[in-house]
Amino acid sequence: MSDTSFQTEVSAKAAESGANASAQFAERMAAAGGRRGAVDTARADYLASKAIKALNDIVIEDKVSYEEYNALKAWLIKVGNDGEWPLFLDVWLEHSVEEVANAHHEGSKGTIEGPYYIPDSPELPWNGTIPMRDGEPGTPLVFKGQVRAVDGRPLSGAKVELWHADNLGFYSQFAPGLPEWNLRGTFIANEDGEYEFTTIRPAPYMIPTDGACGQLIEVAGWHAWRPAHLHFKISAPGYDLITSQLYFPGDPHNEDDIASAVKPELMLDPHDNPNGEGEIVEYDFVLDPES
Ligand code: DHB
Ligand code: FE
Numbered sequence: 001m002s003d004t005s006f007q008t009e010v011s012a013k014a015a016e017s018g019a020n021a022s023a024q025f026a027e028r029m030a031a032a033g034g035r036r037g038a039v040d041t042a043r044a045d046y047l048a049s050k051a052i053k054a055l056n057d058i059v060i061e062d063k064v065s066y067e068e069y070n071a072l073k074a075w076l077i078k079v080g081n082d083g084e085w086p087l088f089l090d091v092w093l094e095h096s097v098e099e100v101a102n103a104h105h106e107g108s109k110g111t112i113e114g115p116y117y118i119p120d121s122p123e124l125p126w127n128g129t130i131p132m133r134d135g136e137p138g139t140p141l142v143f144k145g146q147v148r149a150v151d152g153r154p155l156s157g158a159k160v161e162l163w164h165a166d167n168l169g170f171y172s173q174f175a176p177g178l179p180e181w182n183l184r185g186t187f188i189a190n191e192d193g194e195y196e197f198t199t200i201r202p203a204p205y206m207i208p209t210d211g212a213c214g215q216l217i218e219v220a221g222w223h224a225w226r227p228a229h230l231h232f233k234i235s236a237p238g239y240d241l242i243t244s245q246l247y248f249p250g251d252p253h254n255e256d257d258i259a260s261a262v263k264p265e266l267m268l269d270p271h272d273n274p275n276g277e278g279e280i281v282e283y284d285f286v287l288d289p290e291s
Pocket of ligand 2: 231
C-alpha cells in the first residue's frame with residue numbers, strides 16, 4: 001500500500017461514511033419496496049405513542065431544561081446533516097431488535113448487521129481468498145468450518161458472505177481510497193457444507209468521532225470503540241439467514257463494545273497456522289429451518 005492511499009483512508013470524514021451508509025440503506029429499502037406495508041396504522045399508533053411518552057416521562061422526571069432541550073434539537077438536526085442515522089441506530093438500538101428477532105433460533109447465535117453491509121459481493125469458491133490489495137497489511141487469517149442445519153445435515157452450496165474492516169479499521173465503499181470490494185466476498189460452501197478461505201485479521205473499529213455520534217460520545221464521556229470483528233451473513237435456501245459477527249479473544253473492547261453486540265458464543269479461538277503464515281481459526285454455522 002502506498003503512503004498516499006494510506007493518507008486518503010485515514011482522512012475519512014464522518015459525513016462521508018455517514019452519507020454513504022445513508023445512501024446504501026435508502027437504496028436497499030427502495031429495492032425491497034420501501035416502507036409500504038411494513039407497519040400498519042394500529043401498530044404505528046401504539047409504538048409511536050409509547051416512544052413519545054417515554055421521552056416526555058424523562059423530561060418531567062429529570063426536569064429537562066430549555067438549554068438541554070435545545071441542545072438535543074441541534075444534535076438531532078446534526079445527526080441528519082451528517083447522515084449518521086444508520087450509525088446511531090445500529091450502535092445504540094439494533095442489538096435489541098436483533099435479540100427479539102432471533103430469540104426463537106436454536107442454531108448459531110447472530111448479532112447486529114451494522115451500517116456497512118453491501119449485498120452481492122464477488123462470489124468465490126469454498127477455499128478462495130477474499131479480494132484484497134497487493135501486500136494488504138495485517139496478519140493472514142485462514143477461516144475454516146462448516147454450514148449445517150440444526151438436524152446436523154451439511155448445507156452444500158450455502159453462502160458465507162464476509163465483510164470486515166482493514167488493518168486500520170476502515171471499510172471499503174465507506175472510506176475513501178480503498179478498492180470497491182476490498183475485504184468483501186461471498187464464499188460458496190462445498191458439497192459437505194465446508195469452507196476454508198483466507199483473509200486478514202481486522203483492526204478494532206472506532207466509530208467516526210468528527211460527526212454527531214462522536215459529539216455525543218465526547219459530551220457524555222464515553223469511548224468510540226468496537227472490538228475487532230468479522231461480519232458474516234450465512235444463508236441457504238429453506239433456512240433462516242444468520243447475520244453475525246465474530247470477535248478475537250484479548251481485545252480490550254470485547255467487554256465494553258459501544259454497540260453492545262458481543263456475545264460469548266461469538267468469540268473465536270485462533271491459533272498459529274502450522275504453515276507458518278499467520279493464524280487459522282475454526283468456526284461452524286448452524287442454521288434453523290425457515291420460520
Ligand atoms: C458501526 C460500525 C460497525 O462496524 C459495526 O459493526 C456496527 C456499527 C457504526 O459505526 O455504527
Ligand atoms: Fe463492523
